[in-house]
Amino acid sequence: MNQLDNVAPERMPAIFLGHGAPMLADDAVWTRELATWGRKLSRPTSILVISAHWEAAPLMIGATTPVPLLYDFYGFAPRYYTVTYPAPGAPRLAESVAKLLARPGHEQYQDPTRGLDHGAYVPLAEMYPNADIPVLQISMPTLDPAELFRLGQTLAPLRDEGVLILGSGFSTHNIHAANLRAPAAAPPPTWSSEFDDWLDRTLTAGDVDALIDFQNKAPAASLAHPRTEHFAPLFVALGAAAADSAQVETTIDGFWYGMSKRSVQMT
Numbered sequence: 621m622n623q624l625d626n627v628a629p630e631r632m633p634a635i636f637l638g639h640g641a642p643m644l645a646d647d648a649v650w651t652r653e654l655a656t657w658g659r660k661l662s663r664p665t666s667i668l669v670i671s672a673h674w675e676a677a678p679l680m681i682g683a684t685t686p687v688p689l690l691y692d693f694y695g696f697a698p699r700y701y702t703v704t705y706p707a708p709g710a711p712r713l714a715e716s717v718a719k720l721l722a723r724p725g726h727e728q729y730q731d732p733t734r735g736l737d738h739g740a741y742v743p744l745a746e747m748y749p750n751a752d753i754p755v756l757q758i759s760m761p762t763l764d765p766a767e768l769f770r771l772g773q774t775l776a777p778l779r780d781e782g783v784l785i786l787g788s789g790f791s792t793h794n795i796h797a798a799n800l801r802a803p804a805a806a807p808p809p810t811w812s813s814e815f816d817d818w819l820d821r822t823l824t825a826g827d828v829d830a831l832i833d834f835q836n837k838a839p840a841a842s843l844a845h846p847r848t849e850h851f852a853p854l855f856v857a858l859g860a861a862a863a864d865s866a867q868v869e870t871t872i873d874g875f876w877y878g879m880s881k882r883s884v885q886m887t
Contacts, residue, residue, distance in 0.1 A: 629782025630662045634772070634860035636787040636853060637883035639671070639739045640876060642693060642700040644746070647804065650881065651746045653872045657883075658747030665782030666710045666754040668717065668775065670857075671739030672789040672850040676759035678727035679771075681718065682734040684711040684756065690737040705741040710754035713783060717758060720774050739788040763848050765832040765855045772859020785860045787853030791819055791880035792844040798878040808875040815844035816873075816880040823868045823884060828858060844880075861886035 637654075644650055673692050674680070686709055691701050714730070721728050736744075740757050762768065775785060792812040799806065808816075818838045822830050830837045832855065838844070845851045858866075866886040874881050 629665050629780075632662065632664050632779050632782055632784045633885045633887040634776075634779065634785040634787070634857040634866075635871075635883070635885050636789065636857040637743055637872070638790045638876070638879070638881045639743045639788045640881075642696055642703070642738055642742060644742050645703075647876070650872070650876065654743055654746035655749070657871050657885075661784070664753060664784035666713045666756065667744070667748075667784045667786055668710075668713060668778060669736070669740040669744075669755060669757045669786045669788060670760060670853045671737055671757060672760075672793075672853055673737040673739040674734075674757060674759045675763070675849060677761040678729060679721065679761040680734065680759040681714050681728060681730045682736070682757040682759075683709060683732050684714045684730075685709040685732070687733060687735040689741055690735045692737045703741070703745070705736065705745050705751050707736070707744070707748075707751045707753060707755040710756040713754060713756045713778070716778060716781065716783075717756070717775065720777065743788060760849070760852055760856075763852050765834070765848075765852070768852055768855035769828070769832060769859040769862070772856040773862060774859075775856070776860045776862075779860060785857060787855075787857035789850040789853040791816055791851070791882040793850035793879055794843055794846055796846075797843060800877050802877070804877050805875075806878065808878045808880070811840035811843035812875065812878050812880055814839040815841065816875075816882055819880070819882060820870065820873075823870075826866070826868070828862065831855075831858065857886060
């Protein structure tokens, strides 16, 4: 037996990141930021992704063997539909997730054909370009922040198994109000910058109650998130880190076509 087999996995943080769109791969700054973040993190045993782009109730557990990616976007250049990310499946992680979630009144199902969507593979391709870490994606069974926070609390023990719990969304997300014809680095609209500033201060203060009630507490909340699916993965990550009174570190900030890139690591 290899001596390393007896070494306990390192406890991993929970993270929330802005995943961009398929053309994130063309952004030299953002790809460098994600790559740097990936190198700074300890190597996880596996990665559990909760993406803004998979809502399904009851909770669904995605493919545990390699299957084709889900190109869940339309109207992009053909080259974005040839991207691959052949990460290994994570059947052991799927078993652990199923056990943690197994409780009366909470059904869960498996979808062995559901591949990683762009909320998962686009940032992972920059953070872990070798695609050699097992990845599992699960659905968001609700958009209710409090329920997602509790889901994160339930999943928190996975961190002790070396699992990186990754919530993938966007800190502000309003495609219709963003100026996609302006340069990507153009100054953000006020609704985005105000919400981002509030988010930064509230995360730093550890005010989970205010974050959960962001629709009433944050400035320009209805403009920053007219629909909350891109903010929702944050609450799973928050819940996974909550037991430790987590320290929150902003790893990426700035704006992309007016939307906040703010990404955080909670340890």
